[in-house]
Amino acid sequence: MKIQDLDANELDRAASMLKAIAHPTRIAILSLLEDNRFTVSEIHKNLNIEQSTTSHHLGILKDKGVLVSQREGKNTYYSLKYESIQNIINCVSKCART
Known part of the structure; x- marks a missing residue:
């Protein structure tokens, strides 16, 4: 499928x-979730950001259809909604290095 x-x-x-992806913290979150699923606590520990900040950014990404969440007991796990979002993250990483 083409843009047109x-x-x-x-x-x-x-x-x-x-637009939701276009934020340094959100790009870091998406990179972390590229091949895994994590809870808010795991994300905030891995990226060394406040838990409330992590929750805020996860909410935006979920609201805009970039992430999905799955509740398991007391934990909510976040993952990429579409595998193709990995292509955007890879593109951003390559472009940032040139």
Whole structure:
């Protein structure tokens, strides 16, 4: 599928997702979740950021359709909603190094 094949609503949704991703903390969260799923506590410990900040960014990413969550007992695990989001993270990483 090509960009020109998307209708206005789909383009709007894509732009909204990209805006949500476009933050250093959120990019770090997505990189961490690339091949795994983690709880808020695990993410905040791995990235050394406040738990409340982590929750805030996870909420934005989930609200914009970038992440999904799954409740298991007392824990909520977050993961990428679409495997193809890994391509965006890889692209950002490569572009940032050049």
